[in-house]
Amino acid sequence: MATMITEECINCGACEPECPNTAIYAGGVQYEYNGSTFEALSNDFYYIVPEKCTECVGHFDQEQCAAVCPVDCCIPDQNHVEDEAILFERAKSIHAERTFGDLTAANSRFRK
């Protein structure tokens, strides 16, 4: 499932540069997806684009936004439940230029 940012966000900006998929944007900032630009999903808080979030599968062993968030407001979005295979395919699609190896405990939270 995608990760989401709750209204507890204090807009510190710590999470944005940590995302391997550039899925995180500041409130009010338009986001990019598949070469197009879309209106912000939140005007008040940092937000995550579900179509770009892989729960860090393919890259890290845990969600990097959640790992750095000082107020623990990056949480699983129960409205976007997805399995590891779907998330890994998304990672490969987002990074088409890169060759991914197998998923392990080092790059999938599902393997820990």
Ligand code: SF4
């Ligand atoms: S869980 Fe990972 S991929 Fe998803 S928004 Fe957070 S840092 Fe980005």
Ligand code: SF4
């Ligand atoms: S790290 Fe947490 S508090 Fe800071 S901008 Fe990201 S979601 Fe908001």
